Amino acid sequence: MIQLVASLLAITLRAGTSLMYATIGEIYTERSGILNLGIEGMMLMSAVTSFATVYYTGNLFLSILVAMLVGGTLASLHAFLSVTMRANQVVSGLSITLFGSGMASFLGQRLGPESNSGYLVGLVGSKFEPIAIPVFSLMPIFGAVFNQDILTYIVYVLLPVSWFYLYKTRDGLNLRSVGENPQTADAMGIDVGKVRYMYTIFGGMLVGIGGAHLSLSYAPGWTENITGGRGWIVIALVIFSMWNPARAIWGAILFGGINAVQFRLQASGTTIPASYLNMLPYLATVFVLVVLTWWEALSKRIGAPSALAKSYMREEK
Amino acid sequence: MRIVFEKRKTLSRKAIFLVPLFSFFISLLLTAILLAIFKTNPFITYAAMFQGAFGSWPNFTETLVKAIPLMLAGLGVLIAFRLKFWNIGAEGQLAFGGIAATWVALFWSSFLASWMVLPTAILVGMLAGALWAGIPALLKVRLKVDEVLTTLMLNYVAILFAEHLYYGPWRDPKGFGFPGTPPFPEFAWLPRIAGRAHLGLVFAIVLALVIWFILNRTRLGFELEVIGNNPSAAQTQGIKIAKNIMIALLVAGALSGLAGVCEVTGISRRLQQGLSIGYGYTAIIVAWLAQLNPIAAIFVAVLIAALLVGGDQVQMMMGLPAAMGLVMQGMLLFPMLAGALFTEYKIRLIRPRTSGSLV
Numbered sequence: 001m002i003q004l005v006a007s008l009l010a011i012t013l014r015a016g017t018s019l020m021y022a023t024i025g026e027i028y029t030e031r032s033g034i035l036n037l038g039i040e041g042m043m044l045m046s047a048v049t050s051f052a053t054v055y056y057t058g059n060l061f062l063s064i065l066v067a068m069l070v071g072g073t074l075a076s077l078h079a080f081l082s083v084t085m086r087a088n089q090v091v092s093g094l095s096i097t098l099f100g101s102g103m104a105s106f107l108g109q110r111l112g113p114e115s116n117s118g119y120l121v122g123l124v125g126s127k128f129e130p131i132a133i134p135v136f137s138l139m140p141i142f143g144a145v146f147n148q149d150i151l152t153y154i155v156y157v158l159l160p161v162s163w164f165y166l167y168k169t170r171d172g173l174n175l176r177s178v179g180e181n182p183q184t185a186d187a188m189g190i191d192v193g194k195v196r197y198m199y200t201i202f203g204g205m206l207v208g209i210g211g212a213h214l215s216l217s218y219a220p221g222w223t224e225n226i227t228g229g230r231g232w233i234v235i236a237l238v239i240f241s242m243w244n245p246a247r248a249i250w251g252a253i254l255f256g257g258i259n260a261v262q263f264r265l266q267a268s269g270t271t272i273p274a275s276y277l278n279m280l281p282y283l284a285t286v287f288v289l290v291v292l293t294w295w296e297a298l299s300k301r302i303g304a305p306s307a308l309a310k311s312y313m314r315e316e317k
Numbered sequence: 318m319r320i321v322f323e324k325r326k327t328l329s330r331k332a333i334f335l336v337p338l339f340s341f342f343i344s345l346l347l348t349a350i351l352l353a354i355f356k357t358n359p360f361i362t363y364a365a366m367f368q369g370a371f372g373s374w375p376n377f378t379e380t381l382v383k384a385i386p387l388m389l390a391g392l393g394v395l396i397a398f399r400l401k402f403w404n405i406g407a408e409g410q411l412a413f414g415g416i417a418a419t420w421v422a423l424f425w426s427s428f429l430a431s432w433m434v435l436p437t438a439i440l441v442g443m444l445a446g447a448l449w450a451g452i453p454a455l456l457k458v459r460l461k462v463d464e465v466l467t468t469l470m471l472n473y474v475a476i477l478f479a480e481h482l483y484y485g486p487w488r489d490p491k492g493f494g495f496p497g498t499p500p501f502p503e504f505a506w507l508p509r510i511a512g513r514a515h516l517g518l519v520f521a522i523v524l525a526l527v528i529w530f531i532l533n534r535t536r537l538g539f540e541l542e543v544i545g546n547n548p549s550a551a552q553t554q555g556i557k558i559a560k561n562i563m564i565a566l567l568v569a570g571a572l573s574g575l576a577g578v579c580e581v582t583g584i585s586r587r588l589q590q591g592l593s594i595g596y597g598y599t600a601i602i603v604a605w606l607a608q609l610n611p612i613a614a615i616f617v618a619v620l621i622a623a624l625l626v627g628g629d630q631v632q633m634m635m636g637l638p639a640a641m642g643l644v645m646q647g648m649l650l651f652p653m654l655a656g657a658l659f660t661e662y663k664i665r666l667i668r669p670r671t672s673g674s675l676v
Binding site: 035037077080081085086087088090091092094095096098099100101102103104105106108109110229232235236239275276278279282283285286289290293294297304 | 322355403405456460461462463465466467469470471473474477478480481484485598599601602605638640641642643644646647648650651654655657658662
């Protein structure tokens with residue numbers, strides 16, 4: 001039994017790492033009032049480019065940088081369209097996803113070596129290995145927490161730091177005020193456009209790491225559609241965590257955990273159809289969304305940034 | 318000197334026409350650069366894509382096959398978008414419509430006259446699509462739950478449900494493990510017009526005209542327009558916003574549902590893997606490129622379908638990734654999105670009257 005729980009926890013954390021990076025990234029972006037639905041495309045693009053980098057250079061650090069660069073570049077395109085050109089953010093994000101998934105698939109068939117006729121599929125590169133932390137990793141059950149790769153350890157730190165940054169620092173307050181009420185923020189002397197650009201791009205870089213974790217650790221290598229819809233789940237996780245990075249961990253554990261349970265159930269030959277289990281996260285999100293909206297209306301507690309997905313222009317009255 | 322955006326009183330007619338045209342050329346140019354980087358001749362590629370989509374009668378009918386679901390779902394999306402209801406659930410509405418039509422085609426024939434099965438399947442499928450759009454619409458008008466997320470999440474539920482059915486209880490026992498239901502009886506097949514292109518084409522064109530008429534010439538269309546442009550004005554004029562949103566979304570869902578019905582009864586003639594291949598998401602692109610105009614949506618759907626079919630063709634003939642079509646769609650959208658600014662705003666340069674007076 002203990003062994004079962006421990007192995008579930010291990011799989012959950014491994015599956016949840018990329019979700020946590022992307023969720024934290026999208027929280028930063030949405031807190032500034034920009035809704036980015038392009039995560040799926042951004043994760044795919046950074047997964048393919050980071051894997052290509054590690055395949056040719058063997059340098060994992062460099063490939064993470066490439067993933068951040070790619071994620072940040074696509075995010076800056078979204079920022080340009082939605083902040084400067086005031087385009088519809090829903091459609092702009094969808095276009096990024098469409099373009100990113102097409103482009104990733106294209107690159108996956110072109111960036112590979114001649115010997116593999118240009119394909120990246122089926123190649124092996126170096127990957128992030130778990131690093132066991134002495135003593136802690138030997139704990140019963142929770143040992144799995146301390147037997148992960150470096151990216152997972154970093155996300156352990158990133159969660160509380162992001163919470164602290166958002167709620168306890170001046171910059172975090174400015175960021176939240178831009179997403180909440182850009183007019184007031186503008187009057188206070190905050191450059192609304194600049195803040196939105198900054199956090200959209202920063203968020204995109206974190207999403208990029210999330211994508212890279214898939215192709216460099218969780219499922220090493222490149223396969224078509226390696227994200228399997230994770231980019232969309234992230235959008236739900238942001239709501240699930242009510243735009244609070246500290247809560248992002250619960251959503252990622254829930255979704256990662258469902259993955260892990262499924263994995264186990266399939267191995268044990270259960271009679272519960274896998275599709276119903278697969279539906280759970282999505283139904284849970286709808287349910288949570290309904291409850292949260294209802295609760296928010298009742299108690300006026302802080303939830304979604306009020307100016308989310310609305311473009312801001314000073315001249316507009 | 319300062320750049321100022323001034324909101325136009327009416328949309329610029331010239332920009333409505335020019336922006337898509339420019340965007341198309343920009344996308345051709347950008348994709349050509351991409352192709353050149355990977356040592357592929359863009360002219361030969363474009364010629365092959367065009368050839369593949371329009372080059373012969375059979376190829377053209379295949380383009381129509383892909384265009385039909387895009388037309389129907391695109392019409393559904395644009396009705397919702399006119400109300401600023403961001404329905405990205407066409408994919409799920411399409412799948413659920415397909416599931417319902419399959420249910421009728423496979424299990425209702427024992428107590429329906431055979432000529433009634435197909436019309437019933439169409440009706441039930443449309444109702445199912447309407448239901449799938451109705452849930453988020455109801456949550457939105459009653460509880461103000463964000464529709465982007467609910468429509469998106471319900472996509473997964475519908476797709477997984479379909480998967481469960483054709484892998485599980487509805488699986489063809491004689492299918493040698495193939496993930497799909499048994500084939501429909503022949504009287505449940507949607508008649509084909511040319512090649513694999515089916516009656517759905519007629520539905521789509523007629524419905525586009527009807528929707529254009531309703532949106533532009535009736536009281537309901539007027540009310541929808543007011544709600545979309547200025548909800549507070551709609552409120553003061555006594556327009557029932559909640560009721561109108563519900564009507565529009567039920568219609569939108571029914572249209573996407575019909576797309577699903579046509580796919581299962583007209584193309585695959587069974588429910589199988591590959592019902593959901595992203596038509597619902599591409600329909601959003603169609604609606605947007607058509608600037609939410611139902612008549613334009615028909616033509617845009619053919620254009621986008623041509624990119625998809627052309628992409629498949631260059632994969633077969635030149636070994637280029639089929640994802641080329643997706644890349645081109647994306648590159649078409651970015652300049653379109655940026656250009657929308659020019660339809661809604663005028664750009665003016667303001668020069669300071671006395672130069673040098675500013676520190």
